[in-house]
Amino acid sequence: MPTHNADIAAALNEIADLLEIEAANPFRVRAYRNAARTVENLSREVGEMLAAGADLTELPGIGKDLAAKLRELVETGRLRALQKLKREVPESLGELLHLPGLGPKRVHALYHELEIETPKQLYRAARDGRLRELHGFGEKTEQKLLAALEARLGTTRRFRHAVAAQYAEPLRDYLAKVRGVERAVIAGSYRRCRDTVGDIDILVTATNPEAVMERFSAYDEVVQVQSRGSTRATVTLRSGLQVDLRVMAAESFGAALHYFTGSKAHNIAVRRRAQSRGLKLNEYGVFRGGKRVAGGTEESVFAAVGLPWIAPELRENQGEIEAAEAGRLPELVTLEALRGDLHAHTTATDGHASLEEMAAAARERGLEYLAITEHSRRLTMAHGLDPKRLREQGRAIDRLNGRLRGITLLKGIEVDILEDGSLDLPDEVLGELDLVVAAIHGKFDLSRERQTRRILTALANPNVHILAHPGGRLIGEREPYDVDMPRIIRAAKRHGCFLELNAHPERLDLLDTHCRLAKEEGVKVAISSDAHSVQDFDHLRDGIGQARRGWLEPGDVLNTRSLTALRKLLQRRQ
Ligand code: DGT
Numbered sequence: 001m002p003t004h005n006a007d008i009a010a011a012l013n014e015i016a017d018l019l020e021i022e023a024a025n026p027f028r029v030r031a032y033r034n035a036a037r038t039v040e041n042l043s044r045e046v047g048e049m050l051a052a053g054a055d056l057t058e059l060p061g062i063g064k065d066l067a068a069k070l071r072e073l074v075e076t077g078r079l080r081a082l083q084k085l086k087r088e089v090p091e092s093l094g095e096l097l098h099l100p101g102l103g104p105k106r107v108h109a110l111y112h113e114l115e116i117e118t119p120k121q122l123y124r125a126a127r128d129g130r131l132r133e134l135h136g137f138g139e140k141t142e143q144k145l146l147a148a149l150e151a152r153l154g155t156t157r158r159f160r161h162a163v164a165a166q167y168a169e170p171l172r173d174y175l176a177k178v179r180g181v182e183r184a185v186i187a188g189s190y191r192r193c194r195d196t197v198g199d200i201d202i203l204v205t206a207t208n209p210e211a212v213m214e215r216f217s218a219y220d221e222v223v224q225v226q227s228r229g230s231t232r233a234t235v236t237l238r239s240g241l242q243v244d245l246r247v248m249a250a251e252s253f254g255a256a257l258h259y260f261t262g263s264k265a266h267n268i269a270v271r272r273r274a275q276s277r278g279l280k281l282n283e284y285g286v287f288r289g290g291k292r293v294a295g296g297t298e299e300s301v302f303a304a305v306g307l308p309w310i311a312p313e314l315r316e317n318q319g320e321i322e323a324a325e326a327g328r329l330p331e332l333v334t335l336e337a338l339r340g341d342l343h344a345h346t347t348a349t350d351g352h353a354s355l356e357e358m359a360a361a362a363r364e365r366g367l368e369y370l371a372i373t374e375h376s377r378r379l380t381m382a383h384g385l386d387p388k389r390l391r392e393q394g395r396a397i398d399r400l401n402g403r404l405r406g407i408t409l410l411k412g413i414e415v416d417i418l419e420d421g422s423l424d425l426p427d428e429v430l431g432e433l434d435l436v437v438a439a440i441h442g443k444f445d446l447s448r449e450r451q452t453r454r455i456l457t458a459l460a461n462p463n464v465h466i467l468a469h470p471g472g473r474l475i476g477e478r479e480p481y482d483v484d485m486p487r488i489i490r491a492a493k494r495h496g497c498f499l500e501l502n503a504h505p506e507r508l509d510l511l512d513t514h515c516r517l518a519k520e521e522g523v524k525v526a527i528s529s530d531a532h533s534v535q536d537f538d539h540l541r542d543g544i545g546q547a548r549r550g551w552l553e554p555g556d557v558l559n560t561r562s563l564t565a566l567r568k569l570l571q572r573r574q
């Protein structure tokens, strides 16, 4: 069975969890977590890298010992270190660690004093009021846990788009190779580039549906076949991801692709439009009376209802049909349109590659400029820069720019926004830089008014150009902080600032709806990788998906500008 990167990451995280409950050395725990993160965000499978003879220790956070573990996992499908830990600690205790207010010490106490091992057992104990008897637990903790457990046991998990891609794309490629299959496409929310997906919808055209069903059920990652008919099936993969498959005839391909791409709200609106023209629209085609008038391609389906083709990212019934009707669909931004990247780190702080390596990697992607924006001193965990180290880096950038060809490095900073909205570095230091990106990295729980004001104060500083990851969410881990985003966008407009769409797959922040609002208000958005390693420039692709969902065109995006035009836009601030 192939071991995918997400499986490796899950195994490493599991080790970290179990070590934490055993009260192991925190540095050891962090090493496993960092490695998990590195692997999860790689653009290539570790298995492929090993097969190609790559040296895994070149990856950020992977030393000799971890490299050996990755190899063990890929080659044998298991990890002895994890198996040993599992014999020592009940596995389900790891899950408890992720609940609010529970750290290793408390999980340890739950286990040893109340014999609680699973979320369900914990739920019952909390519901019965048995937790508050434990030392270190109060009624408040109990209530908090109860709410979290209710939410968790009741809802199904959504997968981040980039994680779903690791499972869905190999499966699509596998299906495409089945004999008799002409086309295999991933539809659904995945095709619409939603930041998370509930399940994967795959559409196949084939002459032999039965054989396709057979191969699908036999895919080596399928752990459960939920349902199987002659042209449709639903399975669950080892990762927990559910996949719906539909096999259609080629003449229905366009209609089916449109239908299964959704969204449901978009489909309903288009169907209504068909009805008002005396047409019937379903996943098999467009019909007048009993006669098929369209359906082989998506274009033909849209044309039948008097519309041009609409990009999947727009299909949310949020005005795209009206825009299409009026001939005012946006020409959405593409990856190729990006000419630079305005947020990146190096080994000077918490990045894993040197200035020169980052520059070379960005140039390889066809970028013409790259802003180096390290953390500022407040972030001690990330070795944030003080004025002295920042100036040293500035001189290193000047020297490097002297010999670099084909790319220019910009001198920047990702300066911390302090609780009162002031910045972590003095104005005269910020004023020497090409680009100042400002960001919040702590005090996430201020009131809406105070958090909004904090950001408005930062934007009012004339040295600030871009507000980084404006909402502050980590998908599936941390909710956005409570702020008045429309007000922030209007303030950005007033001050001549820009907003970042942080393309890291765990962030994807600015939200799509806020991208659209920024566009409407005339505030340009920087689509930035937040790269911490040379592979991380791959994230730009995820950022583009979200920008397209936000209706952004090349002109709405700051880093589609030439370096000269960009410099002009940045100067206007002073
Ligand atoms: P997800 O999986 O929750 O991330 O979101 P989707 O959009 O992939 O939804 P899913 O997997 O339930 O269904 C795939 C597509 O099939 C959906 O986007 C539109 C279409 N669809 C599903 N149910 C209905 C329905 O009741 N009516 C219509 N018109 N279309 C539907």
Ligand code: CA
Residues within 6 Å of the ligand: 188, 189, 190, 197, 198, 199, 200, 201
């Ligand atoms: Ca879906």
Ligand code: CA
Residues within 6 Å of the ligand: 188, 199, 200, 201, 244
């Ligand atoms: Ca589905």
